[in-house]
Amino acid sequence: MGITFIRIAVIYLLVGVGLGIYMASSHAFEQRDTHAHANLLGWASLAISGLIYQTFPKLAGHVLAKVHFWLHNFGLPITLIGVALIYGGNPQTGEPMAGIGSSIVALGFVALLFNVFRADAH
DSSP states (O other): OHHHHHHHHHHHHHHHHHHHHHHHHHTOOTTHHHHHHIIIIIIIHHHHHHHHHHHOHHHHTSHHHHHHHHHHHHHHHHHHHHHHHHHTTOHHHHHHHHHHHHHHHHHHHHHHHHHHTOTTOO
16 A cells, blocks of 8 residues: 555656646746645655555555545545636636545545554554
8 A cells, every 4th residue: 555655646746846847937837836735735645645554554454544545546636626727717616626625635634544543553
């Protein structure tokens, strides 16, 4: 499970870096929040989660790790598209998407929380 989180994290790293390069080369920084979300919720959060699961195999083997993975990776693209729409001039569509997507990601983090604090996690 840990390496799966790390692999998807690297994909989000490339999305964030690519968006950053685009913004820098075009001098159009309207999508800086999308860039930040891709890097923090994508690259950083998923990589750290992957390291947690690599370090603690009992956590990785529990169904909550899979729940965390799928909720995070279902919600994050919705969040990123929503944020991109907001800052691309379409907040009426983007705001509900970002809200729904980020709520799904938050549920993934709740799965991580329950997994880390389960009685038999150690």
